[in-house]
Amino acid sequence: MATDIRKTANAALTARWAKPLVFVLALVPLAWTFWLAYSGELGAEPVLESVKASGLWALRFLLIALALTPLRMMTGVAALARFRRMLGLFAFFYALVHLSTYVGLDQFFDWAAIWKDIVKRPYITVGMGAFVILALLAATSTDGMVKRLGGKRWRALHKGVFVAGVAGCLHFIMLVKGWQTSPLIYAALCIGLLAFRRWPMRLGGKSRRADRPDAVRTRPAASRESA
């Protein structure tokens, strides 16, 4: 029974339409925000709302991308691994939208004020740090770059995604007034995903080894896997 579900999930996720569908779905938050802005439904502070929304979606995509490996290991649905690069790149994309709206719409290209923000305000420093890491990972996300860097170095570099995740959560906690609940929930999820790498848990009491060959077989470039 469980094997059937796993097979169906694997088949669906490896279908020709699976990647285009996920791609389009990942653009929905952007389109939705545009639509709300266009129809005047973004509230009294549309600029701030779009900065907030894009930042939140950057964090969400980062956490989703980080959750794929634990999900794959827990469920044995190996095809989940196919979406890590795309969703990671969407995290970068939304972070880029987030940064551009802050620079262009919130600060109105006041570079002096922005530079002051970066060096003076820890939450902006931390956020910028996360963005720089994501940009580096996005730039080295191609198959060509994996080859050029070599699997080992590439893997080491892409462990940086955890630093970006923690920095993103910290950025969120630090920018709100008081100890609000939702930034803490994101941070807890991020810590959970980190902890999983250390102490993996799986469903159905299967050993780690049993999952491995299955997972390895579906990967086109094994070196892209470990982060």
Place this chain on the structure above:
Amino acid sequence: EAPTTIKPADQKFDPTTPKKSATTYNNFYEFGTGKSDPSENADTLQTRPWEVAIGGEVARPMTIGIEDLLKFPMEERIYRLRCVEGWSMVIPWIGFPLAELLKRAEPTGNAKYVAFQTLNDPKQMPGLRSWVLGWPYVEGLRMDEAMQPLAILAVGMYGEEMPKQNGAPIRLVVPWKYGFKSIKSIVKITLVDRQPPTAWNKSQPSEYGFYSNVNPEVDHPRWSQATERRVGEFSRRKTLPFNGYGEEVASLYAGMDLKTYF
């Protein structure tokens, strides 16, 4: 209840903020931390009957009902409101000077500060379940600040009764201080001989001082206070010292280092 008199004041600055913005973009954590939470959740607030207890260092302690508070001679005051978060609005309030109410209670010589308290009823205020702040929300002013004629108790805005999300039925408006000083839905006013605790100061003392006068020179530890965005406008504008009310209130702080007493 319409005000008995409306006296437009302080119109030399900017157009008023659209009423829809001022009533849907609010910080009132008793109803949630999201900006639209208060307008969505505050309908549970019961504003009638409503009483404000005035006590402490006064000759005539009293409990005064909202019906009697509405009998004070009302004025319309158009004030800038600067939030500590970096946005601002221009709001036409309806109310009366706080001093008028305090005088009625006859403060004694020991009354050096005024402490305010918001309603604290989890049945009416779902946000009280959150631990974002210590409840009840409390605020305070120095006596001379409280007696300054610009400080008003507001019972309405935009020519109408105060919306619940904006602090009905009666709230403080202190236009030269950051918005969180203007405590909402007041149930208790106590005159005291020493500086009273205030909600945001208790929560993060390094970030929110007792005075919290609008000051572009003193940054919030986590963001600049040099500029603000007027809600509804696109670009930022410079923040004014004392939110532009320096002429009236700067003398209250003569000789004080405003970086220390932020």
